[in-house]
Amino acid sequence: EAPHPNDQLHRRIGVMGGTFDPIHHGHLVAASEVQHRFGLDEVIFVPTGEPPYKQEREVSPAEYRYLMTVIATASNARFSVSRVDIDRPGLTYTIDTLRDLREIYPDDEFFFITGADVLPQILDWKDASDLWELAHFVGVSRPGHTIASNGLPAERVTVVEVPAMAISSTDVRERERIGVPIWYLVPDGVVQYIRKYGLYSPSRIPRVSQP
Ligand code: ATP
Ligand code: MG
Structure with a gap:
């Protein structure tokens, strides 16, 4: 079969892993900024799996986190x-x-996109030496974090400053728990999805019980 004239041999793909519990505008601005700066054809958001045992905190079931990520990214081609x-x-x-x-x-x-604060830890990640062969690493700077890139292969790591967004999922969850607004920190559809299933607010009765 003849290749379509628009087919590109080597596309540039951003990969943004995260718990996304919930996804917020910090993640979206970072992905958009890196997409623009690196001329990426696509950015793939990859929600993490469900931890097998109780970790330090209870993570929402994967299906909720996956669907919130779909809702938040659906309008971006x-x-x-x-x-x-x-x-x-x-x-x-x-x-x-x-x-x-x-x-x-x-x-x-x-191009693996990660918070710059996480960059120094990459050296401790599973099979770290193979990581550099698979991807270029882009560290996005978050407010209040200095970037230490010593020990990392300079040709495979780039740090990008994104407009300061002091948004974290931890803060969004806590705000929802105590009834402080989360509008404009996360996309509107994600606010509505959180309320629909009563995520993060143990006292609120979900309107629907299953994702
Ligand atoms: P939590 O508060 O639960 O740790 P989080 O806000 O850090 O959540 P994650 O899902 O853990 O969100 O983050 C996924 C990726 O996005 C990580 O690489 C993280 O460093 C990065 N990231 C998180 N918040 C921001 C932000 N405000 N701006 C840019 N990058 C961010
Ligand atoms: Mg985090």
């Missing part, structure tokens, strides 16, 4: 959401995310 991490049992490791995506997109170039 360059944004998509992958289920690779939520469909893989066990804890999510970035190396597995990138290997799974590499199988789906064998010829494309990956």
Whole structure:
């Protein structure tokens, strides 16, 4: 079959992993900024799998987090959401995310987007030395975090300043729990989805019980 004239051999794909509990405008602004700066064809959001045992905090079931991510990204033609991490049992490791995506997109170039505060920890990640072969790493700076990139391969890591957004999922969950507005911190559809299922507010009775 002849290739379509618009087919690109090597697309540039951003990969943004996260718990997304919930996804918020900090994530979306960071993805949009990196998409623009690096001329990415697509940014794939990858919600993490459900932790097998109780970790330090209870994470919302994967299906809610997946659907909130779909709602938040649906209107952007360059944004998509992958289920690779939520469909893989066990804890999510970035190396597995990138290997799974590499199988789906064998010829494309990956740019893994992460908070710059997380960058120094990459050296401790599972199979760290293989990570650099699979993707370029883009650290987005968050307010109040200085960037330490010593020890990281400079040619595979770039730090990008994004408009300061002091939004975190932790803060959104806490605000919802105590009844402080979360409008404009997360997309409107995500606010409504959180209320529909009573996420983060133990006292609120969900309007619908299953995602
Ligand atoms: P939590 O408060 O539960 O840790 P979070 O807000 O950090 O949640 P995650 O889902 O853990 O959200 O983040 C996914 C990715 O997005 C991580 O790489 C994280 O560093 C990055 N990130 C989180 N918040 C922001 C923000 N406001 N601006 C830019 N990047 C962010
Ligand atoms: Mg975090």
